[in-house]
Amino acid sequence: CDLQNTQSLIERLKTELNTKTLSSPEINLELEKALEEVKDCKEINxxxxxxxxxxxxxxxxLKSSxxxxxxxxKNLERKVVELEAxxxxxxxxxxxxQQAKAKLIENETxxxxxxxxxxxxxxxxxxxxxKDSKCIQDLNRQIKEMERIIARKHPDSVSALIVAAKENATDTNLTARKLLEDRIKTLEQEVTSRDLQSSKVFMEIQEKFNQMKNKYESHIEDLELHVSDLKNQMKKKTDTYDVYTQTFFKGKIPEKESFTIGVQTEAAAHKIKFAPVGRNKAPEKDNHKEDAHLLATIRGLQTDLSNKxxxxxxxxxxxEELRKTNKRLQKEREGSLRNLSERKDFRSYPEKLVAYSRSGSVQDFRKEEALQQLKLERxxxxxxxxxxxxxxxxxxxxxxxxxxxxxxxxEREISNYVSSVTPLxxxxxxxxVSVKTLQSHLTKAKEELAIVNVERDHLNSRLMNGLQCGGAALGDGAGDRKEADVLLKKISNLEKHYEEREYRLRAIVQSLAQKSITNRSCDQCAERQQQLIGYKVELDQLLATVRALK
Known part of the structure; x- marks a missing residue:
């Protein structure tokens, strides 16, 4: 019975409210405005x-770029490593x-x-x-004088002189052969000695080459370590720049405005946690120092290249100077060899001198062959x-x-990073700031909702008391209507207050949306917009509860 009475009272109040709304055009206009605002909210959503x-x-x-x-x-780093190799x-x-040049200089000396x-x-x-020509002239003169003397003293001994001359010729031939054999032996000994010397020189050169090879292998290892250090510096640089490109909130926002920002890079598999945003000035200084260091190393390499x-x-x-001197020496040598060849054509020499000239020509021929080989090598x-x-x-x-x-x-990457970091x-x-304001508005709205709930409970309790006093309630209908009017006024005031609050929140949301359109590269825009949508849903629920109280 009590429930039926309360339902009848609520229906009666609704009918009275409907009659009032139909009678008053202002309330109809407000309802139309509210519907238009709801449509606007949907469009904004x-x-x-x-x-x-x-x-x-x-x-x-942006992630793909x-x-x-x-x-x-990475490709550029690989190219740098290949170029250094x-x-x-x-x-x-x-x-x-340079070693070959030194050898050539030694050969030229x-x-x-x-x-x-x-x-x-x-x-x-x-x-x-x-001297020999003078001796031969003297001997020929003496021979002629002896022949004249013998012809005067012994005119019949000409045949004996001819035989003696033949025997002397055979002796000279034997002595020439011996000289040639001795010369050949000495030349063979010289060839063996030269081969031994060349083998020793080759071994010494090979040892020097191995030493230089070991030195350059150690130098290459040092360069590889330096390249690895440069790679680590580049990785650190990318990590520091990624702090300004990828950020996200960690958990809930604390009360003392200390926001934590996380970074996720592709170079490392785990997540690195950095200090607040205000402390990011030190990495920028370190980045500038590293950039200066890299520029200094590049300038040093350029100076090394210029020195080389x-x-x-x-x-x-x-x-070129050595070539000129070599040509000059070759011309002098050819001239000296021509002079020697022209002056060695003595037909009146004895056989000893002829053998000696032949041995000299063999040496010259070998020397010419060696010179030709040296020319080819050069x-x-x-x-x-x-x-x-x-x-x-x-x-x-x-x-x-x-x-x-x-x-x-x-330089382009650094400028892009700096230009993208400042607006972010x-x-x-x-x-x-906007999130803080929205949080404060939400807390106030929750407090007001709690107050409205308390008032609703109080109203329900009073309605129950009125139903218990059934007879008294029929007599005091005018008093209940007055109380209902007071409650309706309070509800209308609360609706106006919440509508003003909703207009403010919509203005804040629109301003934030415009800012997010200007800077779409921020990773947290989606999260912020989701938070704003959540706040809007809560406000819509509050308005729905207030309208249900009517």
């Missing part, structure tokens, strides 16, 4: 959802060329010494030829030098181009 979708798309696009940048950075190889080849010795030998041969170019130019000049070395110079110049150009490209890309910070600060 749809626009916010569209903005959220666009923000997600931009986030995925970031992955592409990381892959390009090729540079080390060409350094080793340069050292080998030896040739100069041999030329000097041959000049002295030529002078001594000239003197001996002059100067050294190569000096080597070229020295090689030409081969020149060709190798020209090829190595061309390859070195090409590598140097490629390295300079790669270094300039790396510097430009690095401003947006974070603005959104933090």
């Amino acid at each position: 749809t626009s916010l959802q569209l903005q959220l979708e666009t923000a997600n798309k931009t986030h995925h696009h 970031y992955d592409d940048l990381v892959s390009s950075n 090729t540079l080390a190889k060409y350094k080793a080849e340069l050292i080998n060329i 030896n040739l100069k010494k041999l030329l000097d010795i041959e000049k002295l030998q030529g002078k001594s041969l000239r003197l001996q030829n002059e 170019e100067k050294a190569i130019l000096k080597l070229h000049k020295e090689i 030409d081969k070395v020149k060709q190798q030098l020209a090829r190595l110079e061309e390859e070195y110049q090409n590598l140097k150009k490629k390295r300079l181009d790669d270094l300039t490209a790396l510097q430009d890309a690095h 910070r401003e947006q974070l600060e603005m959104q933090q």
